[in-house]
Amino acid sequence: MRVLAVADSDSYLKWAACLLDDLPPGCVTDLVVVRTPIAPSPEQIAAAVGGRATPPVLSARALRRMAERERPDVILVACTGPVVDVLVAEVLHGLRPRPVFATGLPGISVPATEKAWEFRSGCDLFVVHSEREVAEFSAIAARLGGGGAVGLARLPFLRPQRAGARDARGAGRDRVVFATQAKVPKEREQRERVLLSLAELAARRPDLDVVVKMRALEDEQQTHRERHHYQRLWRELGEPGRLSFAAGSMAEQLEQAAGFVTVSSTAALEAIAQDVPLLVLSDFGVNAEMINVVFEGSGVLGTLDELTQGDFRAASPAWCAANYFHPRERDDWAGLLTGLVAGPRTPARSLLDGPAHAAARRRARLRVEVPPTVLRAGYRAKRRVRRYLKALS
Numbered sequence: 001m002r003v004l005a006v007a008d009s010d011s012y013l014k015w016a017a018c019l020l021d022d023l024p025p026g027c028v029t030d031l032v033v034v035r036t037p038i039a040p041s042p043e044q045i046a047a048a049v050g051g052r053a054t055p056p057v058l059s060a061r062a063l064r065r066m067a068e069r070e071r072p073d074v075i076l077v078a079c080t081g082p083v084v085d086v087l088v089a090e091v092l093h094g095l096r097p098r099p100v101f102a103t104g105l106p107g108i109s110v111p112a113t114e115k116a117w118e119f120r121s122g123c124d125l126f127v128v129h130s131e132r133e134v135a136e137f138s139a140i141a142a143r144l145g146g147g148g149a150v151g152l153a154r155l156p157f158l159r160p161q162r163a164g165a166r167d168a169r170g171a172g173r174d175r176v177v178f179a180t181q182a183k184v185p186k187e188r189e190q191r192e193r194v195l196l197s198l199a200e201l202a203a204r205r206p207d208l209d210v211v212v213k214m215r216a217l218e219d220e221q222q223t224h225r226e227r228h229h230y231q232r233l234w235r236e237l238g239e240p241g242r243l244s245f246a247a248g249s250m251a252e253q254l255e256q257a258a259g260f261v262t263v264s265s266t267a268a269l270e271a272i273a274q275d276v277p278l279l280v281l282s283d284f285g286v287n288a289e290m291i292n293v294v295f296e297g298s299g300v301l302g303t304l305d306e307l308t309q310g311d312f313r314a315a316s317p318a319w320c321a322a323n324y325f326h327p328r329e330r331d332d333w334a335g336l337l338t339g340l341v342a343g344p345r346t347p348a349r350s351l352l353d354g355p356a357h358a359a360a361r362r363r364a365r366l367r368v369e370v371p372p373t374v375l376r377a378g379y380r381a382k383r384r385v386r387r388y389l390k391a392l393s
Contacts (some may be wrong), residue, residue, distance in 0.1 A: 001341055002028045004072040004099075005300070006063060006087065006370075008079040008216060010040040013055070014048040014091075015106030016078035018156030019127070024334055030070065031055040032064055036083060037372040047248045060091045067095055073341045077103045081119030085352055088122040098347060100124050100340045107155070107266030110294040110323075112136035114144060115293040121146035124349030129155045129351040130296075130324045146351040149340070150348045151333030153325055155266070157251070158273040173258035175209045176201065176310070179250065179267040182215060182226040184291055185284045191228050192237060194263070194281070197304040198242025202356050205310055212245045213253050213267070259312035264291040269324050276314035294323060 005020055007013035013033060020029045032055050033039055039057055049055065058066065067075065071115045077084045077094060088101050103120045104127030112133060114175065117140045120126055125148055128134055138148050178198055185191060195212075202210040212230050231245045245251065250267050253275075254260065260271035260278040273279045279302040287293055295301055299316040352361070366375060 001026070001074065001338065002070065002072045003030070003074040003076060003077040004067060004070060005029065005031045005078055007031070007033050007055075008036045008083045009036050009038045009231065010044045010048055011106045012044065012080070013040055014157065015104070016076060017049045017052055019076065019078075019104075019153065022153065022156050022334070024338070025180050028045075030061065030072070032065075032066065033057045034083070034087070034368055035059050035372070036367045038080070039372070039376055043247070044227055050249075050282075052346060060087075060365075063187075064091055067092055067099075071095075071097070071100050074100045074102055074337060077101060077120075077123060079103075079108070082360065082364040083368060085119045085122060086361050086368060088110075089350055089353065089367060090361065091368065097233065100337065100345075101348070102127065102337060102341040103167065104128060106271070108264075108291065108294055109133050110136065110326075112140055114235060116146060117141060117144060118351045121352065122348055124148035124345065124348045125151050125333065125336055127151045127153050129153060130322070131326055132323060146349050148206050148348040149336050151327075151336045153331050153333040154328060155269060158269055158324065172256055174207065175211055175253065175256040176205075176259040177250075177257045177271075178210070178212050178255045178263065179262040179265040180212065180214050180261065181262065181264045181291070182337060184264050184289070186227070188228045188233065190284050191230060191233055193283070193304060195230060195234055195237065195243070197238070198243055198261075200215055200308040201310060202242040204308065206242075208310075209256075210243050211253060212243055213250060214245060214247050223241070259310060261307055261312070266296070272315045272320065277314055279307055279312055281307065298323070312379070
């Protein structure tokens with residue numbers, strides 16, 4: 001089975017690279033990045049793919065030519081929703097023989113959303129990572145129609161710690177890692193409170209190195225736009241304490257971690273897998289908007305005050321079994337994929353076909369066909385025109 005994986009951002013690239021490694025033996029795989037305004041930098045690409053060969057960054061036309069040349073049995077479309085839709089419906093439409101289109105989400109997807117399903121409804125297999133997610137997306141599929149099978153895969157980067165990385169006495173654990181999330185919290189003041197609490201912890205515990213682990217540096221792109229970047233905020237606060245900032249591999253940070261904290265990040269699951277005690281901050285709410293509702297009942301929700309005390313804790317075993325840490329033998333995505341390749345099958349039906357969605361697809365196609373520098377210049381010009389017209393009115 002030949003599989004071509006296409007990613008458009010850092011988090012999806014990491015997910016795709018790991019998922020390819022979990023394919024059955026004998027599969028031939030290729031990994032590429034499609035050029036968009038959020039395409040990862042060379043440093044982000046290197047961190048995301050680990051030891052794999054560096055994937056090329058291709059335009060939409062070059063991707064189409066590659067697919068025509070390689071004739072993959074499967075195309076794993078590991079991209080943000082609008083890009084998944086336009087690649088499957090237009091850029092890669094009409095390939096002969098038609099490949100199986102697989103897609104998925106790279107992290108926590110609770111609660112399941114109709115929008116996530118609609119954008120990916122043109123794909124034959126939708127991969128999620130807990131039995132709860134399978135149930136929620138299957139219910140959406142039954143209600144809305146479209147799409148294909150919903151498959152279960154344990155999040156591929158939830159690996160047990162490497163043997164000898166840390167002994168039972170916690171040797172080498174001299175770090176507290178704060179994993180940022182681009183989307184939440186939204187407000188500048190909330191992010192400043194997090195930084196100041198981390199600085200207070202660092203002052204109370206001089207034996208610990210407190211690290212703000214970022215998905216991207218200030219000048220790098222990521223899956224979601226980050227309005228108030230933590231590194232810039234810290235500088236504007238006058239750096240009132242002892243914090244360090246790092247990008248790169250989360251796994252390497254966790255190997256040295258005595259504690260982990262986040263507002264909402266899939267990296268919390270990586271910390272659990274590595275037996276790192278943690279906190280998921282609840283000060284700004286526990287709800288779908290904060291992307292942390294899944295942690296209800298986990299035992300790891302806590303406050304900034306508890307963070308300053310270094311009060312990290314282990315997740316509930318019962319919660320882990322129900323959320324993302326199911327036994328490997330429950331995974332069925334690879335079997336479903338193999339069955340789809342063997343066929344026969346009816347191609348998935350996208351819910352976004354038709355004139356009502358044509359304009360949105362045209363905008364998404366611009367993201368994959370126009371060079372990002374040209375596209376950004378166009379966006380800036382459009383904003384200037386809007387401001388000018390508003391001033392005249």
